[in-house]
Amino acid sequence: MSLTLADILALPGLESLRLRAGAAMQSNPVRWPYVAENSSIAEWIMGGELVFVTGINHPRSEENLLLLVRQAHQRVAAGLVILTGPEYIKQIPQSVIDTAQHLGVPLIEQPYSLKMVLVTQAIGTALVQAQMLGRSRQHLLEQLLEGDVQSLDLLLQRAHSLGLPLATSRQVALFKLEGSERLIEAFGADQAERTLQSSRERLQRALQQRLEALGQALSPVCQGEHWIVLLAASEQQNRQVMVALIEELNPELAPLRLYLGLSTTGHGPERFAHGLHEARQALIAAQSFPERLGVCSFNELGAIELLGAIRDRSVLDKFVDKVLGPIISDDNRHDPVLMPTLEAWFHECGNLALAAQRLGVHRNTMSYRTQRIETLTGSSFTNPHDRLNISIALLIWRLSSSRPARSTA
Incomplete structure (x- = not known):
């Protein structure tokens, strides 16, 4: 559970706080209060702070206040x-209020007569209480999601005492924010950490807003680079809302990228773990197949669902090595062209001209490569059994967690 701006504005003793802009963003979670002492806040905050500007230790001109609003955004x-x-x-300039409203930055006016020590004490106490309740709720949900259930009745009683509505059947949504290593390459470790924290706050905030719009959705369970959300609305509506969220956020989060796997619907508390297993399988497919645009539902997996039921990974690896091993080895020794050729050939249903166009090569080059694949593997594209084996092996290869997703576009 997060403490929001709306919660803070409703705290006893803080009635004189006045929201001047950004009313639509009152659901923003507050991570901690921060009193700004310098002319700039950009290098001092990492996302989620409620920033207090006093003007005591640094003069605050209209231009400086506008800068702070932009940096807060x-x-x-x-x-x-x-x-x-x-x-x-003496007063907040109208230009500052207008800019905050335009950027969606909640802007609160606090009279000096309201002592800072009272404000920070009230917020600090509320934050600790919210964090304790949030940890209790997350721990209970994690027990259900991990299948760590000795007595479902006792867990449901505890959920009721914590204000968790678990009577509604749920669909499990599993998000993954990927690409932190690219941040380090682009910005260096320190800047990458600040950017990652801001990106996580942006995702958390956007998720919370969408969940409130859907209704009866539980707060996200954050586990490292994953966010688990238990959705209560219809499957079609959930997908539409979550896809819209990803399309909105990915350009802002770049070079990070957000992926989503969705379970089937209708999971009660006793089946949350099963729903999470489905969502994990769907997430792997969403990451492995660029044509899915970063989103996949469990009911879209097809043959991938059967492969996921094979618990012994070595069985799958041996099959891939048997069917595709020679061309994988050839790609490792030379320019890696045969596996992309194979992917393009299957993507275009065996149409050499379209596959050549997809790879940007001549049709004759495509024909030569497919012949080489047949020679190396001892398989024939005209043999239905061989095509099936190659297709399944290629599917397993693309799903490999040790290999980054590739695109044949």
Whole structure:
């Protein structure tokens, strides 16, 4: 459970806080209060902070306040609180309010008569309480998602006491934010960490907003680079909302990328673990097949569902090595062209001209490569049994967790 701006504005003793802009973003989760002492906040916050601006230790001109609003937006701060009174910041300029409203930055006015020590104490206490409740809720949901259930009745009783609505059947959505290593390559370790934190806050905030719009969805369970969401609405509506979320966020999160796997619907608490298993299989497919655009539902897996039922990974690896081993080895020794050729050939249903166009090569080159594949593997594309074996082996190869997703586009 997260403490939101709306929660803070409703705290006893803080009634004089006034929301001046960004009312639509009151559901922003607050990670911690931060009092800004410098002219800039960009290098001091990492996302989710409620930033307090006093003007006591640094003059706050209209230009500086506009800068802080823009930096709060850039760094995904939960909101900006500006203290006003006769001595330092007499009033908030209208341009600052308008900019905050335009950027979707919640802007709160706090009178100097309301002592900071009372504000930070109230927020700190509420944060600790929210974090304790949130940890209790997450631990209970993790027990159900991991299948660690000794007494379902006792867990449901505890869920009721924690305010967790578990009576509704759920669909499990599993998100993965991938690409942190690319951040380090692009920005270096320190900047990469700040960017990653801001990206996680942006995702958390956007997820919370979509879940509130869907209704009766439980707060996300965050596990490293994964977010698990238990959705209550219809499968079609869930997919539409979640796909829209990914399409909106991916350009903002680049070079990070968000992937999503969805389970089937109708999972009660006793089947949350099964639903998570389905969502994991769908997520692997979403990452492995670029044509799925980063989203896959379990009911779309087809033969992948059968492969996922094989628990002994070595059986699958041996099959791939038997069928595709010679061309994988050839690609490792030379330019890696045969496996992409194979992928393109199957993607275009054996149409050499279209496969050649997909790879940007001449049709004769495509024909030569397919003949070489047949020679190396001892298989024939005209033999239905050989085509089936190659197709299944290629499917397993693409699903390999040790190999990054490839595109034949």
